Amino acid sequence: MSRIAYVNGRYVPHREATVSIDDRGYQFADGVYEVIAVTNGRLVDEGGHLDRLDRSLSELSIAWPMSRRAMQLVMREVIRRNGVTNGIIYLQLTRGVARRDHPFPVGVAPSLVMTARRAKPIPASNLTKGVGVVTFADQRWARCDIKSTSLLPNILGKQAARQAGAYEGWMVDNNGFVTEGTSTNAWIVTDKGELITRNVSHAILNGITRLAVIQLAGDNGLKLVERPFTVAEAKAAREAFTSSTTNPIQPVVAIDGAPVGDGKPGRIALELRRAYEAATAQGGVNG
């Protein structure tokens, strides 16, 4: 089955799907995106993702290209045409196509691209053995709360992490506090058993899976504190993990090469992962 993409009103073979060279997404990173998981044929936390999309668009003064309801219908059609039961749908919206000039163009319709694909299997060892992260300076702009396609620092960070043999890079602000991973949120469990993740601000993206984990932590009676934590605190933690749409809760067993806790996937991380999987089988936690 060949992949089908939705591009501005048309369903086209993915390989032939294109956008104008004058699309402001291409020339200026003037756009936003969402990645939503599909589990057992259902969109996971669809409402949360669309709420965040609305916020990203609003912060950039980009109009919705169609109603939310119409977009949901297109999403379902893209999933159907790609035969995705377990996988992801990717939405990219930009300010549209205009002669290249920095200020916002007038009277231009926003662009919408949607693609879907089946899940890439996550190596089993990620859960049984855990993964490592490395830390480095956060080089991103001041509005990381907007899910924009201005992702160059993120991909450079991810590449640096992979070259260092790590699964992810945790970015560190000027005060020594971890902001988040290059495509994930960052979590630790302290010696006292407290779950810590950075509070929401312009410094991080408020992950939909992050919100789900907060909800599940409450449901499971875990003590949660939303605050910044340092690299030293993370290295001394009992557990650490990452959260994201494509790999919901991933135990971290090493930071900059030093073991976290006993160097094995943490109990709380694995419990949260099981709880998350149970919830997503029902359409998500904040759907």
Next chain:
Amino acid sequence: MSRIAYVNGRYVPHREATVSIDDRGYQFADGVYEVIAVTNGRLVDEGGHLDRLDRSLSELSIAWPMSRRAMQLVMREVIRRNGVTNGIIYLQLTRGVARRDHPFPVGVAPSLVMTARRAKPIPASNLTKGVGVVTFADQRWARCDIKSTSLLPNILGKQAARQAGAYEGWMVDNNGFVTEGTSTNAWIVTDKGELITRNVSHAILNGITRLAVIQLAGDNGLKLVERPFTVAEAKAAREAFTSSTTNPIQPVVAIDGAPVGDGKPGRIALELRRAYEAATAQGGVNG
């Protein structure tokens, strides 16, 4: 005469020129660009632009899509096919097309797009009356020295400036020093007649026109100091101006609504502009 674009080996009508939705330039802002002026049919400071392009590509580990010599031939063909005698050529290079994933893809060829257009006339009043700038916090990432397409903060800044009725926005770092404009470098002339522009670092793009102005200042016996300056210093300056490829030297007569000097275009700015125009008629200052 309809515009022609060069896209990965083909010359196509500009309106039909497209790139894949999986181009990393579109999805991640994983690319760089250059804008080079064409004056009297000649590329202005071509060597300087290609040297900077080489540096940007190198910093991002993106390979040249063809030799420098071949690229120069394509540039000339794009200019010829578009009948541009006075205008600009735009080059955009990205890491290429790959299934969406943050790390650098392996074995993928970089993408190259080139377009050209005739000069948009600059309003005469820009020079006779000067323009205003407004200042605001620099929200960009930590590597503004790379001429990447990760330009979202720049366009938001330019839009904010235009909405404030200004020509340009000057961005201010956490210590109160001006970095640069959203698409221009920033200059002042002090009471003592010293020409000041921020020194090169990761905080600014080293403009090719900036380098030309430095050269011309030396040729004309002006005292130049490359160092950061504050907004207060700029407001108290005798003159201020911006430099860029598309509007080489633009006198600034107001900052945040307060007049600079006597509120008229400065003598040194206008002299430098004349010297620049004389040099570009011969192919540029650092060609």
